[in-house]
Amino acid sequence: MLSTVILRRVLFSIPTLLGVATLAFILGHLSPGDPAIAAMGLDLEGQSYVDPDELNRVRQELGLDQPLLTQYLHWLGKAVQGDFGRSYVSTSQVSELVFEALPTTLLLLFTTMSTAAVVGISLGILSAVFRGRAGDYIARMIAIIGVSTPTFWFALVLMLLFAYVFPIFPMTGSIAEHGLQAMVLPTLAIALHPAALIARMTRSSMLEVLSHDMVRTATAKGLSKWRVFMVHVLRNALNPVITVIGFQFANLMGGAVAVEFIFSLPGLGSLLIEGIYEKDILIIQGAVLVIGVTFALSNLIVDVLYMLIDPRIRL
Amino acid sequence: MSTIPEALYTELEELPPNRWQRCSAACKRFLAQPLNAFSSGLTVALLLLALLAPVLAPYPYDKIDPANGLQAPSLEHLMGTDQAGRDIFSRVLYGARTSLSIGIVTVLFGLIVGVFIGAVSGYVGSFVDEIIMRIVEIFMSIPGIVMALALVSVLGPSPPFIVLALSIRRITQFARVARAAVLSAKVEDYVTACRAVGMSDLRIVFRHILPNCAGPIIVLATVLLGNVILIESTLSFLGMGIQEPTPSWGTMIAKGNEYLTFAPWISMFPGVFLFLTMIAFNLLGDGLRDHIDPRGGSVV
Numbered sequence: 001m002l003s004t005v006i007l008r009r010v011l012f013s014i015p016t017l018l019g020v021a022t023l024a025f026i027l028g029h030l031s032p033g034d035p036a037i038a039a040m041g042l043d044l045e046g047q048s049y050v051d052p053d054e055l056n057r058v059r060q061e062l063g064l065d066q067p068l069l070t071q072y073l074h075w076l077g078k079a080v081q082g083d084f085g086r087s088y089v090s091t092s093q094v095s096e097l098v099f100e101a102l103p104t105t106l107l108l109l110f111t112t113m114s115t116a117a118v119v120g121i122s123l124g125i126l127s128a129v130f131r132g133r134a135g136d137y138i139a140r141m142i143a144i145i146g147v148s149t150p151t152f153w154f155a156l157v158l159m160l161l162f163a164y165v166f167p168i169f170p171m172t173g174s175i176a177e178h179g180l181q182a183m184v185l186p187t188l189a190i191a192l193h194p195a196a197l198i199a200r201m202t203r204s205s206m207l208e209v210l211s212h213d214m215v216r217t218a219t220a221k222g223l224s225k226w227r228v229f230m231v232h233v234l235r236n237a238l239n240p241v242i243t244v245i246g247f248q249f250a251n252l253m254g255g256a257v258a259v260e261f262i263f264s265l266p267g268l269g270s271l272l273i274e275g276i277y278e279k280d281i282l283i284i285q286g287a288v289l290v291i292g293v294t295f296a297l298s299n300l301i302v303d304v305l306y307m308l309i310d311p312r313i314r315l
Numbered sequence: 316m317s318t319i320p321e322a323l324y325t326e327l328e329e330l331p332p333n334r335w336q337r338c339s340a341a342c343k344r345f346l347a348q349p350l351n352a353f354s355s356g357l358t359v360a361l362l363l364l365a366l367l368a369p370v371l372a373p374y375p376y377d378k379i380d381p382a383n384g385l386q387a388p389s390l391e392h393l394m395g396t397d398q399a400g401r402d403i404f405s406r407v408l409y410g411a412r413t414s415l416s417i418g419i420v421t422v423l424f425g426l427i428v429g430v431f432i433g434a435v436s437g438y439v440g441s442f443v444d445e446i447i448m449r450i451v452e453i454f455m456s457i458p459g460i461v462m463a464l465a466l467v468s469v470l471g472p473s474p475p476f477i478v479l480a481l482s483i484r485r486i487t488q489f490a491r492v493a494r495a496a497v498l499s500a501k502v503e504d505y506v507t508a509c510r511a512v513g514m515s516d517l518r519i520v521f522r523h524i525l526p527n528c529a530g531p532i533i534v535l536a537t538v539l540l541g542n543v544i545l546i547e548s549t550l551s552f553l554g555m556g557i558q559e560p561t562p563s564w565g566t567m568i569a570k571g572n573e574y575l576t577f578a579p580w581i582s583m584f585p586g587v588f589l590f591l592t593m594i595a596f597n598l599l600g601d602g603l604r605d606h607i608d609p610r611g612g613s614v615v
Contacts, residue, residue: 019453148593
């Protein structure tokens with residue numbers, strides 16, 4: 001029974017994945033330049049000097065003379081196999097660039113998410129336990145400041161404080177150069193926002209569960225307040241929190257783009273921005289596609305986890 | 316026209332409060348909360364700063380004075396000067412104009428289109444709903460900033476395209492909220508009553524259902540205003556948003572990034588204003604949410 005439900009959810013994500021791919025394809029065709037000219041390493045100004053025969057040859061080679069639908073299917077077929085074409089500017093395979101950058105970004109997302117979850121849930125519990133008292137106000141104040149701080153600016157503040165004024169961490173650079181130390185400031189910079197959201201969600205979710213009858217029953221059984229909170233309330237309150245954590249991916253990725261750029265971390269975000277600066281449409285396409293697919297997959301995983309944790313969700 | 320009989324006149328005075336009176340009473344109740352008063356005050360102050368920028372700014376925002384470049388904050392230049400000797404305070408004020416106007420236009424555009432799509436989707440239901448919601452889900456799969464960056468890089472970083480790139484995700488967000496609200500409203504008795512008296516579907520949706528769903532939509536608009544301003548400044552920070560010499564907080568922070576270690580004021584002051592704007596709209600959104608729907612959870 002459960003496996004059919006999960007299978008259905010997996011099948012449901014196929015149209016979304018296809019849609020993301022279509023969107024990435026359309027993005028490439030929105031670009032005002034002629035891809036054949038770009039592939040020849042020329043920009044728009046160079047267009048008038050191009051030999052028309054040569055241009056036609058490149059068009060044919062890239063399949064640009066085919067109808068749009070054929071081009072789309074051809075591109076999709078290759079993209080599914082992880083082939084996003086050859087970068088116009090650096091002439092290396094886009095897939096190589098993308099998959100080289102992916103581990104850094106995934107690691108960054110992982111460290112950020114864990115930090116945000118630990119800090120956020122702790123703050124949220126603190127807030128709920130001390131509801132209406134000083135601890136609650138301080139925790140909520142931290143949460144609202146966290147939600148409101150612009151990620152890229154916070155990254156600069158952290159850099160100024162902990163890499164320049166107090167040179168504890170490296171200012172910029174990859175893991176290859178500085179080891180995991182390179183991840184600390186970027187992680188903190190991106191984690192602030194989701195941590196604050198998780199704290200708020202944990203607080204309101206715990207307060208809601210606290211009003212349930214089962215809490216009164218547990219207290220009446222003579223359980224300690226601590227046990228009621230940590231075992232009975234928290235367990236029931238965590239479901240919406242997990243959803244929020246799962247859906248934070250888009251926010252995190254958004255933050256990661258600017259933060260990777262600021263700290264010169266060679267991840268997907270830096271790759272995307274380089275692609276944009278160099279007007280390399282295939283890199284932009286590849287990065288958008290991989291980010292979209294990763295997001296759709298993470299949603300899928302969250303939904304499945306949710307079904308496994310909470311039997312009530314198995315629709 | 317005959318005069319109103321006196322008996323009826325006194326009776327009229329005892330009628331329940333009209334819409335305006337109810338509205339101002341609700342405002343008073345809203346502002347009685349200190350946090351709401353604070354966020355409303357901050358919002359009004361920011362709007363005033365943006366509106367009055369030409370009056371308040373001590374220097375023209377693009378007045379270059381290389382001899383006075385990179386000066387620390389002083390009485391002459393409240394927030395110091397940037398590398399070209401331009402007054403940071405004046406640029407921050409004009410930056411508020413840029414940010415708020417882009418934010419407001421984007422949210423309004425997203426609201427109109429998104430609410431329309433969401434309302435149709437929710438009211439018509441069946442396969443139309445299914446298709447629209449699939450498309451919405453696809454757009455939600457790509458992080459807003461990535462989508463906006465990619466679109467602006469392809470279309471070019473001019474204000475109309477920036478608004479368009481920022482709106483796409485807002486449209487999907489408004490569509491989801493409007494759809495959910497319409498779905499729950501359309502089974503209410505008053506909708507059945509509207510149908511029974513023979514109203515057209517369009518009239519029912521736009522004159523009766525949507526005004527009843529205004530709460531969550533207003534809350535979302537407030538929260539998204541802060542959100543859009545943040546994304547616009549991130550775009551500008553990455554060089555894909557508002558272009559020089561038009562002042563934008565994001566561009567100013569990016570420029571300051573190059574001088575971060577010896578002239579931190581260039582990027583810190585615009586950042587503080589961005590932070591205050593975010594605080595104002597987030598708190599305002601929170602307050603409105605609690606006020607309009609005390610039970611409600613998060614809408615975003």
